[in-house]
Amino acid sequence: MTRRLTWWYALAVTGAVVVALAAGRWLLERELIGNLNLLQDAENVEVIQDLGGSMEKWTEEALVRQMRSHSEADENLFFFQIHDDTGRVWFRSPGLGESVLPDLSATGPHWTIDLPPHGRVYTSEYVHGRLHLQIGSRLEPTERLLRQYTQVSLLLASIVAVASLGLGYGISRLALRPLRDIRATAQRIGDGNFGERIPVPPGKDEVTGIVRVLNTTFDRQEAALRQVRQFSADASHELRTPLTLVRLNAERLREQVAANAENTATIDNLFEAVGQMNRLIEGLLFLAKAEGGVLPLAREPHDTAAFITAIAEDAAVLSEDRGLKFAVERNDAGTVAFDQHLIRQLLFNLISNAVAVVPAGSAFTLSSWRDGTSWRIEVRDEGPGLPEDQLERVFERFIRLPRLEGSSEGGHGLGLAISRGIARLHGGDIHAANRADRRGLVMTVELPAGGGLRLV
Numbered sequence: 001m002t003r004r005l006t007w008w009y010a011l012a013v014t015g016a017v018v019v020a021l022a023a024g025r026w027l028l029e030r031e032l033i034g035n036l037n038l039l040q041d042a043e044n045v046e047v048i049q050d051l052g053g054s055m056e057k058w059t060e061e062a063l064v065r066q067m068r069s070h071s072e073a074d075e076n077l078f079f080f081q082i083h084d085d086t087g088r089v090w091f092r093s094p095g096l097g098e099s100v101l102p103d104l105s106a107t108g109p110h111w112t113i114d115l116p117p118h119g120r121v122y123t124s125e126y127v128h129g130r131l132h133l134q135i136g137s138r139l140e141p142t143e144r145l146l147r148q149y150t151q152v153s154l155l156l157a158s159i160v161a162v163a164s165l166g167l168g169y170g171i172s173r174l175a176l177r178p179l180r181d182i183r184a185t186a187q188r189i190g191d192g193n194f195g196e197r198i199p200v201p202p203g204k205d206e207v208t209g210i211v212r213v214l215n216t217t218f219d220r221q222e223a224a225l226r227q228v229r230q231f232s233a234d235a236s237h238e239l240r241t242p243l244t245l246v247r248l249n250a251e252r253l254r255e256q257v258a259a260n261a262e263n264t265a266t267i268d269n270l271f272e273a274v275g276q277m278n279r280l281i282e283g284l285l286f287l288a289k290a291e292g293g294v295l296p297l298a299r300e301p302h303d304t305a306a307f308i309t310a311i312a313e314d315a316a317v318l319s320e321d322r323g324l325k326f327a328v329e330r331n332d333a334g335t336v337a338f339d340q341h342l343i344r345q346l347l348f349n350l351i352s353n354a355v356a357v358v359p360a361g362s363a364f365t366l367s368s369w370r371d372g373t374s375w376r377i378e379v380r381d382e383g384p385g386l387p388e389d390q391l392e393r394v395f396e397r398f399i400r401l402p403r404l405e406g407s408s409e410g411g412h413g414l415g416l417a418i419s420r421g422i423a424r425l426h427g428g429d430i431h432a433a434n435r436a437d438r439r440g441l442v443m444t445v446e447l448p449a450g451g452g453l454r455l456v
Contacts, residue, residue, distance in 0.1 A: 002172045009168030014161040021153040028149060032142045033122065037110060040124040040135045043078055047133060055082075055128040064091045071095070079121065079136035090131070101134045112139065178207045182214060243281075247274050286418055287397070297339045297425060304334040304375060308368045311344065315351045315366060322355055325363035329380075332369040336447060338426055346422040346430075349415040350379045350443045357383030357441070364440075374428075377445040385434045385441050394432055395420045423447070 257263035319326035364381035398413035
């Protein structure tokens with residue numbers, strides 16, 4: 001933004017100066033030509049005065065003698081030529097040499113011609129009866145002055161361009177300082193410093209109004225986050241306490257009906273329901289904290305290869321128990337700053353889903369590699385896959401993946417929603433896609449550089 005504003009400012013200032021200098025050159029040229037015209041008009045009057053007020057009363061020989069005497073005095077300023085109505089030239093000033101001024105009286109009294117070897121000549125023609133007096137002036141001095149003006153103008157334009165770049169950079173930095181404050185404050189708030197506010201610049205311009213609106217928005221967000229924290233604390237206590245009481249009473253009841261197998265089975269089902277409720281509450285509380293931005297991250301640098309190896313050992317045990325094949329296809333070395341506990345939870349959610357949908361004897365794989373400045377983790381299975389319109393919906397709450405018939409694996413439909421929440425907390429994301437090579441699903445986790453990534 002600073003660079004763009006600097007260039008626009010420099011272009012605007014330099015363009016305005018160039019236009020002003022070009023207009024000045026045009027005006028200067030008109031003024032110089034106008035002065036030549038006035039000088040030639042004055043010279044015409046002077047010639048007639050020298051001739052006694054009339055040109056026609058003179059014989060050709062006497063007129064030539066008189067004009068030769070007059071032209072010698074102004075030889076460095078003017079060319080003189082006299083011709084009659086028939087076009088016959090009576091007199092040419094010695095300075096013209098072999099050159100002849102053309103008769104252009106039909107086109108107007110003033111014109112500019114190329115007259116070798118004298119260059120461009122500004123000529124005026126004055127009619128005195130049957131005789132025509134032509135007075136010409138070399139334009140070389142005028143053109144030399146205009147060239148010098150152009151050279152000075154180019155130098156000035158270059159100086160203005162360089163100066164405007166520096167001035168534009170300073171002005172843009174000053175003008176954009178509130179925006180930099182906004183970005184820095186938003187970054188600090190995003191990092192968990194919810195009490196931060198943008199310094200309000202002096203004045204009552206548009207930027208000041210935006211800053212005030214943003215600070216008001218941050219106030220509301222901070223209040224909302226406090227409510228989320230309070231809700232999380234209250235829900236943890238208010239929801240867990242009755243479930244704990246139910247469990248304690250069920251344990252007492254089990255002791256009392258231990259001899260009755262049917263009642264014991266019923267109480268076991270109660271214990272399972274209580275456990276599911278506890279897991280559901282934990283999942284909902286986790287999502288509330290993650291989406292509210294109040295879940296703390298213990299982000300530390302970890303060796304990705306060692307971390308994936310440890311995950312793979314547990315995945316191998318799960319696959320062996322279900323009669324599945326498991327392999328690590330790729331495990332690149334690298335160092336990433338992340339919350340080890342949360343990323344482990346994310347990957348176990350993906351692995352558990354894969355274990356639940358892959359038929360016995362089939363396989364699923366785990367991969368970890370570098371992709372530019374990102375760390376990607378991929379779980380591929382040989383399960384049934386998903387319809388294309390379900391690939392994004394599986395990350396919504398309470399959406400369950402299709403499981404194998406007779407599978408004892410169950411869930412509350414929050415696992416993938418939690419996984420996406422964990423990925424986004426780290427500045428990344430997770431996506432699902434059907435395999436292109438065979439039947440099955442691909443789950444890809446990506447952590448970008450903005451999420452604390454440092455690849456080696």
